[in-house]
């Protein structure tokens with residue numbers, strides 16, 4: 018009951034001295050706010066990475082055969098880079114043997130891509146866009162939905178008809194105010210007819226997924242994409258269920274080792290990239306982000322603790338007479354000690370609560386103005402409250418013990 | 433106890449103005465609430481020793497109403513603080529209800545202050561931000577009483593000093609006399625063995641003073657042991673025994689009748 022008494026006293030103090038309390042609690046408040054916000058963003062990014070971005074780049078239950086991994090956002094050793102650079106490329110002739118070796122029911126596609134200028138009669142000057150030459154079940158594996166128009170026909174894919182499917186950004190830039198379907202755009206001086214427009218894919222980290230042009234691999238555009246026209250950048254393979262991944266990867270590996278004439282014991286000179294290998298990088302990045310997310314608030318909390326300690330020391334000095342009265346009426350040292358500790362903890366927990374509210378708000382704002390879907394982690398709220406109380410108790414120990422050691426007579430004599 | 437009949441409390445056994453308080457027969461126990469033997473309190477002021485009390489022997493029975501008088505600096509407050517267990521003597525022994533408190537530790541003293549002592553101060557010493565009721569509840573908080581029981585007990589104590597109507601007022605909404613009555617209610621709320629008052633009327637006008645003295649009178653009649661410090665003879669004349677301190681020592685210890693007789697001119701002049 019002394020407990021509730023002390024909490025009530027602390028809340029009264031906050032109410033009576035709003036401005037002072039505001040500054041007292043600022044440090045803890047900001048610390049907890051950043052903790053909640055940063056953790057929310059990291060969680061949101063994580064969810065986005067795991068469920069959205071990686072899926073978009075690689076697709077579910079799928080892997081990519083490449084001469085080297087293209088998702089290398091982590092730190093790659095220079096010697097590894099050197100070995101990547103010396104690897105043989107994949108060629109169009111490799112596709113058929115790989116595809117033939119796959120188990121029945123497996124979907125496949127292959128793609129070459131590059132950034133190239135695209136132009137049209139309806140806009141001034143060429144624009145750079147991501148150009149991909151594709152063949153197979155490319156749109157199905159990547160879960161790209163055609164919003165307007167149609168997919169390539171098997172004939173168009175087989176014959177290399179100069180038709181394209183474009184992202185919404187291309188429509189906006191090359192055909193402002195017009196419908197793109199049936200109209201022409203130019204790549205490498207040759208005309209291509211737009212047959213389909215994709216649904217928007219959004220963007221991540223400032224990179225748009227909508228500034229893309231897709232054409233049949235066999236069309237003339239593939240000559241523009243690589244130094245040697247027959248180079249294929251990736252073969253994409255999607256198995257029906259996750260359990261078939263290893264089997265499919267093993268078959269592809271054996272085909273490629275044979276084609277590259279590797280002896281047993283020699284390492285692979287090609288890569289089988291899965292969403293997991295891409296996620297490994299993300300997990301590494303996440304550790305740094307969480308570290309930053311802890312270090313930043315920690316500074317706020319340390320500052321907050323120092324401020325609270327000072328405020329509590331002032332409170333002890335101002336209330337020396339009260340302490341004397343309480344001691345004269347029978348308060349023991351622990352009673353005085355716990356009164357001031359609880360008061361400090363209450364102060365700081367109130368600060369933490371405000372910080373949590375602001376942090377959740379900040380996360381929501383970031384979610385609203387950026388593509389990151391910030392997700393508030395329940396554990397971060399628990400940690401926030403615990404940190405608040407903890408900072409209060411730690412910063413209250415010294416002032417509270419000073420209060421408890423006061424001599425009652427001297428304290429009573431104070432004006 | 434047989435020896436103590438000779439040394440009747442409050443009667444000078446030797447000549448006037450002599451230290452006479454020592455009751456060799458006063459054994460700490462049921463009858464004697466307070467017994468001190470040669471208590472001294474010295475302050476070390478950076479080499480210079482200030483002797484606030486130079487060996488005080490005093491014995492007070494249950495239900496006594498004692499006034500302590502003496503010039504400023506004679507050690508009255510120092511003695512009260514020792515009796516009230518706010519302070520410990522540098523030498524000598526002090527028994528309260530037969531317990532030797534002069535050697536007790538801090539937390540034991542806190543418990544004694546809570547259960548056995550009721551303090552009334554010259555400057556009231558109420559918590560300014562708390563209501564009268566809450567101020568009176570404070571000792572019960574430290575006694576560990578439940579909230580409901582606390583409220584009832586505190587309300588009853590305020591009723592005893594006729595302040596029921598001011599229960600929910602803060603100290604700054606009360607007159608000086610009312611504040612002191614709140615303080616008296618707070619001092620009484622734990623039913624202490626002794627009520628200690630250090631110049632309880634020092635900050636009050638004469639009308640309010642006599643009002644407060646009436647409260648003390650009633651309490652004493654109800655059997656409450658009261659020890660009061662004052663330097664006004666007319667206030668001291670309310671007590672049934674007057675102990676005079678001089679330079680840290682007891683200089684006289686008289687019954688009320690004799691004190692009034694000796695100080696008639698001062699008391700009369702005041703009235």
Ligand SMILES: Nc1ncnc2c1ncn2[C@@H]1O[C@H](COP(=O)(O)OP(=O)(O)OP(=O)(O)O)[C@@H](O)[C@H]1O
Pocket residue numbers: 475477482483484502503504505506507508509510511663
């Ligand atoms: N904390 C202290 N440190 C040093 N000396 C002290 C202390 N407290 C009291 N004294 C000294 O002890 C002596 C007795 O003081 P005390 O307060 O008991 O006097 P008093 O009789 O209550 O006087 P008054 O009537 O003015 O209240 C004084 O000389 C005083 O200066």
Ligand SMILES: [Mg+2]
Pocket residue numbers: 508509510
């Ligand atoms: Mg005094």
